[in-house]
């Protein structure tokens with residue numbers, strides 16, 4: 096292994112790999128270092144891989160909608176032929192249930208401005224499309240031990256918005272390995288089972304990293320893409336005080352349940368965001384239903400040590416999520432044994448990511464992805480590469496944050512919304528919706 100690179104990328108999750116691919120295409124000699132044994136084995140591996148476009152800011156919507164091109168044209172992005180086995184994007188479309196939590200008129204404005212394709216469904220249309228659903232409002236989401244949990248609902252929902260180009264990737268780890276291979280084909284290097292324990296610097300310029308075994312690897316660019324461990328790397332780089340937006344690791348459970356008899360989610364299911372019951376759900380392999388929470392106020396938030404947290408599904412959270420889903424789908428069978436996965440979101444103070452330089456020359460960051468940036472990774476890799484190139488060429492990104500032109504939509508994004516020194520964005524949903 097060489098000991099000198101143009102750029103060291105700490106992390107080989109989906110964003111780290113996409114960043115390596117884009118930098119390599121521009122001629123940088125890159126090395127991703129990951130403490131796990133392969134690409135996509137960090138939080139990406141347990142991502143639900145949902146590809147949807149509703150975000151609470153115009154730039155969040157634009158970033159997410161730009162990514163649609165990549166998932167619909169995955170082979171073209173990877174530059175591979177039809178023989179190559181690649182991760183599958185399931186284009187189910189996405190149903191956004193209009194609710195009291197997320198401001199639909201605001202999101203609709205963003206959709207119109209960005210040009211997102213959507214249909215508005217009234218109640219009769221939702222009932223026709225999803226006949227097994229009970230479309231009363233159960234708002235606000237509650238835990239099953241709430242005395243009002245089983246109250247008879249009196250109100251009905253207003254309707255939904257359907258975006259036909261959405262869906263999900265069922266195997267995020269495989270998609271990450273696809274990008275790793277694409278990056279390798281451009282000359283990128285990957286080093287596994289190695290933990291970064293130090294970031295060396297001199298005269299406020301990054302010099303490289305030190306590994307747990309004492310190995311030193313040099314690079315004048317080091318990028319923190321370490322997912323839920325991001326705050327540890329920020330600290331290692333001495334940037335905790337300079338990043339005004341902070342990040343921390345939030346534990347999150349995702350559950351899997353069988354569908355009602357006769358319903359085949361893989362054939363007829365949609366990806367759905369249903370904040371009325373505090374949930375999102377989608378089809379899952381084996382004709383199951385996968386469901387996660389959109390962080391309703393009734394559920395406790397569990398910020399944890401990313402190296403030491405409970406990886407088992409808890410009965411409490413299982414009941415909360417699955418019983419709430421059973422209000423929407425009354426015929427839902429509920430197994431005795433909880434099934435699902437547990438992993439961590441790298442949550443920022445306002446649930447919007449940091450894609451930025453830092454106060455340490457040569458040190459960059461793609462962190463605080465807050466449970467909602469798997470989908471955007473190919474765009475983020477390209478945007479971060481542009482920031483790196485411009486800043487290394489002397490551009491003052493702090494004085495005037497770059498306007499990034501999205502290549503497929505032709506729109507620009509104000510990268511100031513992802514700046515490490517921004518004010519907390521009051522437009523955020525302060526949830527996984529972003």
Ligand SMILES: Cc1cc2nc3c(=O)[nH]c(=O)nc-3n(C[C@H](O)[C@H](O)[C@H](O)COP(=O)(O)OP(=O)(O)OC[C@H]3O[C@@H](n4cnc5c(N)ncnc54)[C@H](O)[C@@H]3O)c2cc1C
Pocket residue numbers: 105106107108109110111112128129130131135136137138139140141142143144145146289290291292320321322323324347348349437438439440461464465466467468469470471
């Ligand atoms: C349960 C769950 C569901 C989600 N669902 C969705 C979804 O439906 N749609 C969506 O868009 N997003 C979703 N997300 C969010 C999405 O998965 C993340 O935003 C994205 O995967 C982050 O990718 P990453 O490459 O930044 O981080 P990771 O995949 O976490 O990669 C970081 C890597 O850094 C490595 N690392 C950390 N510290 C060190 C160190 N000191 N030395 C060496 N290596 C180190 C880790 O081992 C890890 O592999 C979900 C997340 C979770 C947890």
